[in-house]
Amino acid sequence: MSATLFPDAQLHVVTGKGGTGKSTVAAALALALASRGQTVLLCEVEGRQGIAQIFDVAPLPYEERLLVRPQAGAGDVYALAIDPESALLEYLDMYYRLGRAGKALDRFGVVEFATTIAPGVRDVLLTGKVYEAANRNRRNKGARHYDAIVLDAPPTGRIAQFLNVNQELAGLAKVGPVKGQAEVVSTLLHSPRTAIHLVTVLEEMPVQETGDGIAELRDIGLPVGAVVVNLLRPQDLDATDREALAGGRADRDALAASLGAAGVEPTPELLDGLLEEGRHHAERRRLEDEQRAVVTGLGVPVVELPLLPGGVDMGGLYELAERLCEEGLG
Amino acid sequence: MRHTRAVPRVGPLVAGEESAEVLDVDALLDDPDRHVLVCCGSGGVGKTTTSAALALRAAERGRKVCVLTIDPARRLAQALGIERLDNTPRPVEGLETQSGGSLDAMMLDMKRTFDEVVQSQASPEKAAQILANPFYVAVSSSFAGTQEYMAMEKLGQLDAEARRTGRYDLIVVDTPPSRSALDFLDAPERLSSFLDGRFMRLLLAPAKGPARFMTAGVGLVTGAVTKIIGAQVLQDVKAFVAAFDTLFGGFRTRAQRTYELLQDPRTAFVVVAAPEPDALREAAYFVERLRAEQMPLAGLVVNRASPAPVESLSAGAATAAAERLRGEGDALAAGLLRLHADRVTLVARERRLTGRFATSHPDVPTAVLPALSTDVHDLAGLRRIGELLSSQRA
Ligand SMILES: Nc1ncnc2c1ncn2[C@@H]1O[C@H](COP(=O)(O)OP(=O)(O)OP(=O)(O)O)[C@@H](O)[C@H]1O
Ligand SMILES: Nc1ncnc2c1ncn2[C@@H]1O[C@H](COP(=O)(O)OP(=O)(O)O)[C@@H](O)[C@H]1O
Ligand SMILES: [Mg+2]
Ligand SMILES: [Mg+2]
Numbered sequence: 001m002s003a004t005l006f007p008d009a010q011l012h013v014v015t016g017k018g019g020t021g022k023s024t025v026a027a028a029l030a031l032a033l034a035s036r037g038q039t040v041l042l043c044e045v046e047g048r049q050g051i052a053q054i055f056d057v058a059p060l061p062y063e064e065r066l067l068v069r070p071q072a073g074a075g076d077v078y079a080l081a082i083d084p085e086s087a088l089l090e091y092l093d094m095y096y097r098l099g100r101a102g103k104a105l106d107r108f109g110v111v112e113f114a115t116t117i118a119p120g121v122r123d124v125l126l127t128g129k130v131y132e133a134a135n136r137n138r139r140n141k142g143a144r145h146y147d148a149i150v151l152d153a154p155p156t157g158r159i160a161q162f163l164n165v166n167q168e169l170a171g172l173a174k175v176g177p178v179k180g181q182a183e184v185v186s187t188l189l190h191s192p193r194t195a196i197h198l199v200t201v202l203e204e205m206p207v208q209e210t211g212d213g214i215a216e217l218r219d220i221g222l223p224v225g226a227v228v229v230n231l232l233r234p235q236d237l238d239a240t241d242r243e244a245l246a247g248g249r250a251d252r253d254a255l256a257a258s259l260g261a262a263g264v265e266p267t268p269e270l271l272d273g274l275l276e277e278g279r280h281h282a283e284r285r286r287l288e289d290e291q292r293a294v295v296t297g298l299g300v301p302v303v304e305l306p307l308l309p310g311g312v313d314m315g316g317l318y319e320l321a322e323r324l325c326e327e328g329l330g
Numbered sequence: 331m332r333h334t335r336a337v338p339r340v341g342p343l344v345a346g347e348e349s350a351e352v353l354d355v356d357a358l359l360d361d362p363d364r365h366v367l368v369c370c371g372s373g374g375v376g377k378t379t380t381s382a383a384l385a386l387r388a389a390e391r392g393r394k395v396c397v398l399t400i401d402p403a404r405r406l407a408q409a410l411g412i413e414r415l416d417n418t419p420r421p422v423e424g425l426e427t428q429s430g431g432s433l434d435a436m437m438l439d440m441k442r443t444f445d446e447v448v449q450s451q452a453s454p455e456k457a458a459q460i461l462a463n464p465f466y467v468a469v470s471s472s473f474a475g476t477q478e479y480m481a482m483e484k485l486g487q488l489d490a491e492a493r494r495t496g497r498y499d500l501i502v503v504d505t506p507p508s509r510s511a512l513d514f515l516d517a518p519e520r521l522s523s524f525l526d527g528r529f530m531r532l533l534l535a536p537a538k539g540p541a542r543f544m545t546a547g548v549g550l551v552t553g554a555v556t557k558i559i560g561a562q563v564l565q566d567v568k569a570f571v572a573a574f575d576t577l578f579g580g581f582r583t584r585a586q587r588t589y590e591l592l593q594d595p596r597t598a599f600v601v602v603a604a605p606e607p608d609a610l611r612e613a614a615y616f617v618e619r620l621r622a623e624q625m626p627l628a629g630l631v632v633n634r635a636s637p638a639p640v641e642s643l644s645a646g647a648a649t650a651a652a653e654r655l656r657g658e659g660d661a662l663a664a665g666l667l668r669l670h671a672d673r674v675t676l677v678a679r680e681r682r683l684t685g686r687f688a689t690s691h692p693d694v695p696t697a698v699l700p701a702l703s704t705d706v707h708d709l710a711g712l713r714r715i716g717e718l719l720s721s722q723r724a
Contacts, residue, residue, distance in 0.1 A: 017374070018373035018374050018507060019372075019373055019374040019375075019604075019608075019609075020374075053608075203705065204403065204405070204705055204707075205403045205404075205705075208404065234668060234669055234672055236664070236665035236668045236669055237661070237662065237665040237666070237669070238661060238665075241661065241662045241665060244662075250662060251662070254660065254662070254663075255660075255662060255663050255666070258655060258658070258660035258662075258663035258664075259651070259663060259667075261654075261655070261658065261660075262651035262652070262654040262655045262658075262663070262667070263650075263651060263654060264643065264647065264648075264651045264667075267642065269640060269642060270640055270642055270643060272640070273639060273640020273641075273642075273643075273670075274640065274666045274667075274670055275666075276640075277637075277639055277640070277666065277669060277670055277673055278662075278665075278666050278669065279703075280637060280703045281669055283703035283704060284703050284704075287703075287704060287705070307676075309672040309673075309675040309676040309679070310675050310676075310679060311607075311679055
């Protein structure tokens with residue numbers, strides 16, 4: 001087991017460009033942390049039931065549910081889908097004991113109103129719930145204590161706004177309980193107890209977005225964690241071979257001989273096919289290498305995860321979790 | 331017909347893949363009765379690329395085309411000459427115009443489009459009042475769905491202009507990178523029903539009607555809202571709603587008109603998906619939704635499919651051969667064999683997923699677009715995509 005890159009982090013926020021694997025990485029990270037014996041809460045906030053899909057369980061309610069209990073020595077993973085309506089009603093109930101009036105609010109469409117119209121309010125409610133889960137302590141006997149929380153967060157384009165709760169509210173609620181809530185949440189988010197990881201693939205648009213996202217987060221003093229490069233193509237061929245393949249200069253006769261030696265009949269069709277596959281791969285790798293250089297230049301730890309050709313099932317998820325552990329994340 | 335001899339079959343549905351009808355892209359682009367093409371699908375699947383490629387091909391086949399893109403990759407925007415956000419279509423340079431076609435392109439500026447709608451609907455003072463309201467600023471720049479709504483609004487405007495002036499005979503629209511493909515169909519309705527919603531009416535009631543509307547219940551509700559978001563916000567909202575009130579009707583009518591345009595046979599939808607479970611699931615929902623709404627579906631584009639590997643060597647055989655070469659020194663052969671094994675597995679999975687879609691939607695014409703080895707960021711790349719789209723083998 002290697003040392004972990006973020007020993008102080010209790011809250012791991014996972015963001016990234018859409019479709020690059022945020023939810024997958026968040027799930028794998030939760031398993032990785034649990035494998036070190038931690039009790040983990042995996043949260044999602046976008047109402048998409050991504051966690052349920054990945055773990056192939058029934059849709060999650062606004063309630064912490066035991067998701068996986070890994071092998072002996074490892075901690076449990078709980079899951080929670082946070083939606084702003086439930087968070088608001090819970091919040092009102094906690095602070096105002098609204099009871100019937102709470103229901104009236106819902107009936108008049110106020111809850112929808114407050115949570116859609118003022119995105120700042122919605123975000124404070126979502127992060128506020130995460131904060132609440134992160135701050136349970138021994139004093140609160142009944143409540144479950146989590147060693148780590150992993151948040152499958154909104155995409156890179158919205159992450160700074162989402163986490164910059166104080167600022168977002170500035171123009172709206174200048175005083176009052178929501179403002180107070182935003183302040184305590186903000187303190188947690190700006191502390192070393194939080195690490196914000198960005199998932200990307202080695203392509204131009206996502207890498208650019210990752211760079212922009214990091215700059216934006218740094219600008220407002222939020223703690224950037226690692227860049228997770230996901231869906232990495234196989235790294236089998238070395239630079240010389242790739243160059244030869246891309247330039248159409250690979251040694252066809254030697255390839256034929258090696259295939260023959262390995263018991264595969266080197267038909268012309270097979271040789272052409274393999275060389276063409278190799279050329280395509282080499283060209284993609286060249287772009288990947290360009291982008292990898294950009295990612296390396298961002299000045300944050302980089303963690304790489306392979307593309308699993310058969311897709312991500314539970315086995316694949318554990319494989320990714322293991323890689324995260326090896327690379328020091330989790 | 332593909333040879334599947336040595337390729338392991340992964341379940342009976344693999345065969346289903348070939349049963350889907352092939353999408354005839356050129357027939358679609360050449361159809362003089364089609365005036366609007368909408369490319370939709372979930373985020374990151376290649377909607378922008380596909381819409382630009384379709385638009386370019388149509389233009390080079392002689393049509394007068396305008397393409398409305400939402401968030402093109404920076405280099406693609408440069409290639410199309412639309413990095414400036416000025417909310418007006420500009421001619422694309424480098425077009426092959428022998429066939430008499432033309433291509434204009436633009437990138438949507440959502441806030442500006444919203445502002446323009448307000449300005450066109452209200453008196454100058456009232457418009458100024460609305461535009462300055464902090465609450466309006468929040469809605470027009472961050473309400474979930476505003477971008478979708480404004481894309482449809484812009485489409486409506488371009489279509490009206492095309493009919494009036496004849497400047498375009500085909501408009502190709504990209505759709506916003508929503509989390510779900512359906513968002514954009516629902517957005518106009520969501521926004522207008524929100525603006526028209528119960529609580530809005532309630533806020534407005536005391537300003538319009540007699541004070542007795544201020545029942546105890548309402549007082550309780552506004553009291554609670556004040557507690558949550560503060561009195562100032564509520565004031566802004568009230569001012570906004572009061573000023574905006576006369577525009578509500580207009581918003582509804584406009585949304586309704588766009589909706590009708592989407593149902594018109596002048597329009598066709600192209601659903602774009604990646605050969606992945608989430609994207610294909612979204613595509614399936616979308617296809618079913620279009621059917622339910624009686625909106626015309628042209629077909630499905632499965633984008634970024636892994637290029638088919640040579641079929642005479644199975645994944646298992648390739649892996650075994652690579653193992654036998656271990657330590658023999660030929661790293662190239664071993665590497666290519668492992669690469670091949672991965673590719674075969676990947677493609678089998680993609681075909682299984684695409685085949686599953688075809689089996690449950692046999693009547694949806696489909697085109698499969700391979701992933702190129704480079705990004706698509708210039709006219710040559712778009713042309714290549716257009717060619718690949720039109721040269722699908724049955
Ligand atoms: N390392 C990997 N190898 C193979 N497939 C992967 C890998 N990581 C993610 N995927 C697949 O890519 C797809 C998208 O992943 P995921 O849902 O995690 O992305 P996301 O960033 O959460 O997307 P969204 O923006 O839609 O929330 C899924 O089908 C997932 O199984
Ligand atoms: N068939 C393809 N082959 C290679 N790259 C592609 C292909 N389709 C899309 N891309 C690339 O993928 C990225 C995302 O595509 P884009 O069209 O912007 O997606 P969307 O509009 O759906 O978010 C771009 O960099 C584009 O060049
Ligand atoms: Mg996700
Ligand atoms: Mg796009």
